[in-house]
Amino acid sequence: MDFYKVSSVEEVKDTINSNFSISLGKELIDLKECNDRILYEDIVSPLNVPGFKRSIVDGYAVKCKEVQGASESMPSMLDLKGEVIMGKMPSKSLEFPGECMYIPTGGMLPEGADSVVMIEYTDKMDDTTILVNKPVAFGENVLNEDEDVELGETVLKAGTVLKPYSISMLSSLGIIKVPVICRPKVGIISTGDEIISPEEYPKPGQIRDINSYLLYSSVIEDGGEAIFYGVIRDDYEKLFETAKKANEECDVVLISGGSSVGKKDQTAKIIDELGKPGILLHGISIKPGKPTILGKVKNKPIFGLPGHPLSCAVVYRIIVRYFLQRMMKFEEVEYPIPCKFSTNYHKAKGREEYLPVTIKNIEGEYIAVPVLTKSAAISGFTKAWGYVKIDKNVEGIFKDQQVYVYKFQR
Known part of the structure; x- marks a missing residue:
């Protein structure tokens, strides 16, 4: 497959849908x-x-017809027959005209009662007499059993x-x-001679591993089981064996780095040689994240993700998360925030762009402010609240134009 015969995001999703039918168990x-x-x-x-008729207020259980027409000037006078004890069936029922029982919120309605008068609309004359100052309708303040x-x-x-x-x-x-x-098992591999673990002190030309921890925590957040296979140097045999092991043990494999076409970029070759059909596509028409690979080995997906952190984050958010949700039979409904854009912004036509932004509330109006950073920088998406999607055939955004901001994380 020719590199940078790029696919649109929708074409990538169509490729996923037509090539994978992984079902997870229960x-x-x-x-x-x-x-x-x-x-x-x-x-x-x-x-x-709740399984029984219960009161939704503190008050008195009554027959509604007994308090019809009640008012402060002419209250209904009722005989207090006792009280309902929480968590127990009422020991008595309303058998005769003019009877009532005290009932707390959540108490079971006694036999013969059909409504509850709120305690605020009653007065207690003595231990056996209640005055009701307001009528109730049938079933008022009662939650039925179903x-x-x-x-x-x-x-x-x-x-x-x-x-x-x-x-x-x-x-x-x-x-x-x-x-x-069941949680999908997602194997995570980072590759690159320049990558070292976080506990090490970087020498000139080295950088601590970012993407492994970005992907690891993202997979967990999205309901998967993340399995870290370590940072692999640009050693073809070692990377091949690690990718093979991850493919055998996991449902999905993510290889961060080596997806471009430099001398030491070997991810594409490894995916192709792991098994048929190998690479399904190489290159997506998005910014950032163009040098992305999707492969298939043993009916399992292997993603070659860009090594640049922002690119890796965007591709995970747009493509990998889509695949995981499809595996888990879950479709996330997103509710983007409409905002005004803070400035004029130009982009080249032909690629979808996912632009990191922050949101400011200025005089009650939401303003999206772009976070302008290179794809190799980590600070871009740590500062960003979310992103604005700019369609591939659009050349940019005008100041004060309405945009929709999608959150990076759940």
Whole structure:
């Protein structure tokens, strides 16, 4: 395949969709451990919630017809028959006209009652007599037994990312073992003679490893299991063996560096020689991130990512994350922030550009300010809140033009 016969982002996604059909299995995990995990299957309620009629206020359980027409000038007088104890069935019922029972928020409605009068609209004359100053409608201040969740209702769809509110729903249904999609195993390899580990002190010409930790934490954030295979020098045999091992042990392999066409850039050759069909595409029409590789070996994807940190971050965000979400049957819905652009910005036609920006709030209006940095610099995306996508056939952005800012991280 010819290098820089570049593909558009949409063409890359089409290539992914037509070449890979990796399915991840299911595992049952404890309810307390499922935050940020993705549901494997629909959750159908096995019961009604709350399961009984309960009060949503502190007050008095009544028959609504007993307080019809009640007012401060002419209150309804009711006989207090007792009180509802939280967590227990009422020991008494309203059997005769003019009866009521005190009920706390969450208490079970006694037999014979159909509504609850808020305590604010009552006065207690003595231990057995309550004055009601306001009428209630049938069912007012009462939550029915199936009003929250109904038996047989699909409460959570497969592909849902579990968060505290959805986890509390599972808790209310008594589901303590949750079916989630297995985490995809993502192997991470960094390559380059100039790359050293963070604990080492760089000599002239050396740089500490950035991309391994960028990719490692990004994979974890996106629900994967990251496996670090280390920094491999520009040694063809060692890099080949490491990539082969990662391909055998993982669902996805990310190789950072060596994706361009320099003397020591060997990633493309290694992917092609690992197995058929090898490289599917080499070069994407985006900025930053053009020298990106997508390969296929043993029906598994191998991505050759640019060594420059900002380029690597953008390609991960736009392409690799798309693949991982597709594997996990999850489609993220993004809600970009509309902003005014702070300045005139020119770009060359022919490539989509993902421009890092910060957001400022100036007199109640959101302003997107570009973070102008080279793709080799780490500071660009550490300063940026998100990015603006500029279509490939657009030559730039005008000052005060409306743009949409997408967040870099979740």
